[in-house]
Amino acid sequence: MQPFIAHTGLAVIIDSANIDTDQIIPKQFLSKVTRDGFGIHLFHDWRYLDDAGHEPNPDFSLNKPRYKGASVLVSQENFGCGSSREHAPWALADFGLKAIIAPSFADIFYGNSINNGLLPVQLTEAEVAQLITEIEAQPGAEVNVDLQALTVTSPSGAVFSFQIAESARHNLLNGLDAIGLTLAQSDAIATYEANLPAWRV
């Protein structure tokens, strides 16, 4: 996994609450057996007017010229709810997003994002509202997300702090492979297994 230390990038807004993973990557794109190439299908039903994905919906924010090349997504509460499909963070990351900022996230999506080096940043509703106002007011507005300092800096320079579990922060900062770390604990796992009651083996 690529480390995430800090990122500054163009910010795009999807101002809706409860964005579910079915919207992020609809089911018709889940039949692939690889992890790559999902970005083109990101938010398919909102982003394209046709099923084939040839006609962009000009009203959808990701299609607006001013947001082209955005790498920070700002959205509303309960982002990533619903299905556990990891295709959602794969699609967001493949599209070029590095961080998602929202007042709250669904649990499974939150964990899946961290496992893919995509940083979910939880700010307060008021902070998200201020970010949205500033981004809308200034085309080209960039937002900085700093995982070392645990801060988000708005286009006007306002600094908001956020929290993340220390274990997740450590893994992201160092781009660690969780499986490799756990495999180093194989002896402890073997000891645990040796003590399992027979009915649970």
Next chain:
Amino acid sequence: MAKTLYEKVWDDHIVVATKGEAPIIYVDRHLVHEVTSPQAFSGLQVAGRKMRAPEKTFATMDHNTSTTSASLDALSPMARIQVETLERNCKEFGVRLYDIHHKNQGIVHVMGPELGITLPGTVIVCGDSHTATHGAFGALAFGIGTSEVEHVMATQTLRQLKAKTMKIEVRGHVAEGITAKDIVLAIIGNIGMDGGTGYVVEFCGEAIEALTMEGRMTVCNMAIEMGAKAGMIAPDATTAAYLKGREFAPKGIHWDQAIAAWADLKTDTDATFDATVVLEASDIAPQLTWGTNPGQVVAIDQLVPNPSDESNSTARTSIEKALQYVDLRAGTLMTDVDINKVFIGSCTNSRIEDLRAAAEHAKGRKVAQGVTAIVVPGSGLVKEQAEAEGLDKIFLDAGFEWRLPGCSMCLAMNDDKLEAGDRCASTSNRNFEGRQGRGSRTHLVSPAMAAAAAIAGHFVDIRKPY
């Protein structure tokens, strides 16, 4: 120290707990299907890793499979590759697989419990959010992403942070005709679609204890629809009676040891929860969703809500957007809403009891003109049982289609999908925009409500003659 049910199962599964790191917890059973596993298997292959305990993993095919033909030729080219990839991976890594020709094949959350793979006091994971279903047995069961699937395959463990605890008590008894689906929809309507985020929920109270295992599975299945990490119900005599003799359930002395261990799997009387919600069972009427998330729910005798009654602006916007998408006006009586499609199935409501409840309404009646209704049993075993009871004949005589097992129209990955503008009474778990097909509208209901809607052509209050 007094503990909740969740805390007992959690503590029992800690392998390593190091300060500043997420604890490593042991996974007893891992369920796998074709859609969220290929990238995990290939991750192992690329890294040259083996599965630590392939005998603790059980695979089936359900999401992408056809419900009209058990032939691979019935699948789209990509679905076929996915199904064949699972076959190849299971062979290479030594994982037991119930493929589309096996009698045990079925929706992963129907298959696990009916084979006795799901046991109280175990940790069960699957790359599917509805893994919460297995909590009905007092297991800690939750959905994981594909990276975590790979982690479990390689290590038989997961790194997890402990969740907060919530108790949801449903006091007293439900009125006649009120089912587990109505109970859980009422709960979600009460706490909202993210009311459980960050929590493991324990469902309890007389109304929950009175449920069969099928009903308990329906309730826990939808724990994720309130945002909860998992839902759990303390095991009791009903749980043991369901499990005894099933293929993978413990036998002989091991069964006796299991029963003894399970007796302690309940929340201690003086344990405390981080949050508590109480509902009165007698207040619960048949429920259905009107909007585009499972929290947008009303009782059958209530009206579609008016956004102007909502003071919070984000919530008001959500209601307005949902009304526009589902093409309903505020103030509409739900019994006046016509439907043209009915789906009875999914990991929420495709078990034998669900099919019996639907058949009761279908018996001797006919599906309304212009309505297409499909019944998709949850597994090969459910299908076999239903056919032995003659339920298939009841459905077919009434004009329902009787299909092969799978996830089907719940997520519409296969050919079972709605068209734009369709309105569906569905026993599944998600009414998100486009979930069952782009531009289609889903209303979540119980199997009885779905069957009644198929007969009437619109939603009906099943407590009254229709």
